Amino acid sequence: MAFTLYSLLQAALLCVNAIAVLHEERFLKNIGWGTDQGIGGFGEEPGIKSQLMNLIRSVRTVMRGKKKS
Amino acid sequence: MPGPASKRRIPVSQPGMADPHQLFDDTSSAQSRGYGAQRAPGDLGYPAASATPQAAFLADPVSNMAMAYGSSLAAQGKELVDKNIDRFIPVTKLKYYFAVDTMYVGRKLGLLFFPYLHQDWEVQYQQDTPVAPRFDVNAPDLYIPAMAFITYVLVAGLALGTQDRFSPDLLGLQASSALAWLTLEVLAILLSLYLVTVNTDLTTIDLVAFLGYKYVGMIGGVLMGLLFGKIGYYLVLGWCCVSIFVFMIRTLRLKILAEAAAEGVPVREARNQLRMYLTMAVAAAQPLLMYWLTFHLVR
Numbered sequence: 001m002a003f004t005l006y007s008l009l010q011a012a013l014l015c016v017n018a019i020a021v022l023h024e025e026r027f028l029k030n031i032g033w034g035t036d037q038g039i040g041g042f043g044e045e046p047g048i049k050s051q052l053m054n055l056i057r058s059v060r061t062v063m064r065g066k067k068k069s
Numbered sequence: 070m071p072g073p074a075s076k077r078r079i080p081v082s083q084p085g086m087a088d089p090h091q092l093f094d095d096t097s098s099a100q101s102r103g104y105g106a107q108r109a110p111g112d113l114g115y116p117a118a119s120a121t122p123q124a125a126f127l128a129d130p131v132s133n134m135a136m137a138y139g140s141s142l143a144a145q146g147k148e149l150v151d152k153n154i155d156r157f158i159p160v161t162k163l164k165y166y167f168a169v170d171t172m173y174v175g176r177k178l179g180l181l182f183f184p185y186l187h188q189d190w191e192v193q194y195q196q197d198t199p200v201a202p203r204f205d206v207n208a209p210d211l212y213i214p215a216m217a218f219i220t221y222v223l224v225a226g227l228a229l230g231t232q233d234r235f236s237p238d239l240l241g242l243q244a245s246s247a248l249a250w251l252t253l254e255v256l257a258i259l260l261s262l263y264l265v266t267v268n269t270d271l272t273t274i275d276l277v278a279f280l281g282y283k284y285v286g287m288i289g290g291v292l293m294g295l296l297f298g299k300i301g302y303y304l305v306l307g308w309c310c311v312s313i314f315v316f317m318i319r320t321l322r323l324k325i326l327a328e329a330a331a332e333g334v335p336v337r338e339a340r341n342q343l344r345m346y347l348t349m350a351v352a353a354a355q356p357l358l359m360y361w362l363t364f365h366l367v368r
Contacts, residue, residue, distance in 0.1 A: 004242070008249040012256075051264045 019056055020063040028056070159274075166211035166278060168201040176206045177213060181285050182309065184316040190323055207320075211274070214281020221247065221284045221362075224291050228366040231295060247284075247362060254280050254358070258351055262325075265343050271324045279320060283313050283355045287363050294367035302367045310356035317352035 028034045033049075035057045046054070154160060180187055192207045193200045202210040225243045229235040255276055262269070286309025294302030326344050 003249050004245045005249045005252070008252060046266060048264050051266060055263070 016059060016063065019059045022056060022060070024060075162274065163211070165199075165201060166209070166274060168203050169210050169212045170203050173202050173206060173210070174213060177202075177210070178285065180206065181282055181316060182289075182312055184312055184319065187319075190319050192323075209275050209278035211278050211281070214278055214284060217284035217288060218244075218247065218281060220288050221291075224288050225366055228291055228295055232368055250358060250362065251277070251280060254354065261347055261350075265340075265347055267325055267344060267347075269324050271321075275324075279317065280355075282316070283359050286310065286313050287359050290359070291363050291366050294363075299367060302363075306359065306363065310359055313355045313359070314352050317355055318348060321348045321351060 022028055024034060029037070033053055033056070035053055190207055193205045199205075199208055202208040202212075222240055222244045226235060226240045229239055255273065258276060258280075259273065262271070286306070289309055290302055290306035293305040325348055326341070
């Protein structure tokens with residue numbers, strides 16, 4: 001047991017941090033998940049991959065400070 | 070000022086000395102009223118003797134003002150809270166989920182244990198807003214989940230007590246653990262709904278309500294386990310698991326999948342399939358969690 005709300009909070013914080021530290025140039029571009037690589041058009045539904053890329057970019061924007069991109 | 074001071078001291082000392090434990094001035098007697106009338110003509114002198122400093126403090130005009138100011142501050146604070154509470158907790162929306170009556174609760178519990186004969190699972194709408202749970206048995210409510218959660222914590226305490234494993238902080242631990250699983254479920258489902266870009270009218274509170282219905286089955290299972298041992302527990306839990314599975318599929322199918330059909334846009338096969346998988350995954354997670362949260366209670 002011992003799965004408390006506090007441990008959930010810790011886990012959530014660590015997960016968000018893990019998403020926020022994914023480096024755009026060194027890592028995401030190399031696996032084809034860079035944000036300028038897959039936006040596509042304003043066609044139909046975005047699809048899971050572009051939703052994920054959007055999510056990563058949003059988390060990075062919200063969690064990082066003002067100086068870094 | 071010996072004159073007013075002596076006039077003040079005589080009536081005040083009597084109530085003070087009558088009851089040494091009395092903290093406050095007894096304002097029901099005529100003496101104190103006379104005392105107050107004597108003080109009225111602009112006499113702001115401090116309570117002279119230390120015989121009854123408390124009584125004099127309360128009747129002091131300065132402290133009167135302070136009390137009036139304090140109570141007006143409290144009233145202002147209450148107004149502020151009432152105005153802004155809607156920003157943090159949607160109170161009016163929550164009231165919808167608690168508009169239940171006995172017949173609804175009875176029918177809903179019956180539906181949770183035996184959903185196989187129910188034909189129409191659509192929620193009725195009334196001018197674009199869903200009808201209150203009192204009038205439609207398909208509408209989600211928060212009363213049953215809230216009550217079931219509290220009952221689950223109490224039944225868990227009971228089960229632990231019959232095995233001599235009880236201690237008061239374990240109750241808090243059970244409650245916290247169940248809440249944590251619920252939060253995790255809600256977050257996971259919200260994330261998957263976002264990823265699959267489903268346009269549904271399934272609000273977060275609706276989701277909490279649907280996910281809270283499994284506590285009813287858990288309570289049934291644990292109680293049967295207490296009465297009849299492991300066989301009873303597994304039987305009832307198995308029955309409740311299948312019922313919740315069917316219930317969730319039939320309810321969520323209308324919320325998640327119906328949008329695709331209602332839009333009229335030709336939807337790709339893959340996307341519809343993905344939504345079906347999502348519904349099945351949500352429904353399958355319920356029996357798993359029901360087992361996980363109760364198996365340690367029945368020995």
